Amino acid sequence: MDLFSSEKIKNILPFDGVTNYHGIVLDKNQCDFFYQKLFETIEWKNDEAIIFGKKIITKRKVAWYGISEFSYKYSGVTKTANIFTKELLELKEVVEKESGETYNSCLLNLYHSGEEGMAYHSDGEKMLKKNGAIASLSLGAERKFSFKHKENKQRIDIILERGSLLVMREFTQTNWLHRLPPTKMVFTPRINLTFRTIEL
Numbered sequence: 001m002d003l004f005s006s007e008k009i010k011n012i013l014p015f016d017g018v019t020n021y022h023g024i025v026l027d028k029n030q031c032d033f034f035y036q037k038l039f040e041t042i043e044w045k046n047d048e049a050i051i052f053g054k055k056i057i058t059k060r061k062v063a064w065y066g067i068s069e070f071s072y073k074y075s076g077v078t079k080t081a082n083i084f085t086k087e088l089l090e091l092k093e094v095v096e097k098e099s100g101e102t103y104n105s106c107l108l109n110l111y112h113s114g115e116e117g118m119a120y121h122s123d124g125e126k127m128l129k130k131n132g133a134i135a136s137l138s139l140g141a142e143r144k145f146s147f148k149h150k151e152n153k154q155r156i157d158i159i160l161e162r163g164s165l166l167v168m169r170e171f172t173q174t175n176w177l178h179r180l181p182p183t184k185m186v187f188t189p190r191i192n193l194t195f196r197t198i199e200l
């Protein structure tokens with residue numbers, strides 16, 4: 001990404017963070033191709049998390065991939081990453097070019113319908129590079145995505161289109177929560193990829 005184009009991509013947060021919505025970066029054919037490939041080849045697992053000391057299993061499916069089989073802790077559970085597939089490496093390249101950053105891992109989420117979402121959180125795990133960029137690529141159904149400021153509770157909503165890229169940067173995770181709200185208006189599945197940098 002050159003300086004000129006980065007200036008044109010606006011920050012959707014009013015203060016205390018930088019989050020750039022790059023719009024659609026994959027055309028319809030690329031979206032269809034990658035959606036199908038990922039759906040079929042990724043090692044999808046139901047997510048296990050410890051919430052308030054209780055083990056829960058989510059309907060949403062998840063998978064971690066990376067440049068090596070690093071182990072990571074996610075919501076209190078230790079797991080081992082899979083090695084990037086060919087398609088994930090291709091998508092990583094697209095996202096790196098567009099965002100002007102590099103990434104060494106990717107968390108994938110599969111939401112079977114609008115009834116599945118993700119609650120408010122920030123991605124501040126210790127293993128992540130501090131204030132590193134997190135690049136979120138969306139395939140399948142279009143969904144609303146919301147930010148909420150941790151102190152003043154201000155909300156910012158955005159629609160994540162099919163094939164779009166959203167890049168959360170700088171102090172976004174420190175000051176803002178984000179979520180994927182469940183909805184009764186969406187009946188088709190969505191795959192989201194968040195490319196991240198883990199301190200290996």
Ligand SMILES: O=C(O)CCC(=O)C(=O)O
Pocket residue numbers: 107109118123136145160178180192194
């Ligand atoms: O599905 C999304 O758009 C966001 C997922 C997310 O926030 C995460 O994986 O940390």
Ligand SMILES: [Fe+2]
Pocket residue numbers: 121122123178
């Ligand atoms: Fe997140």
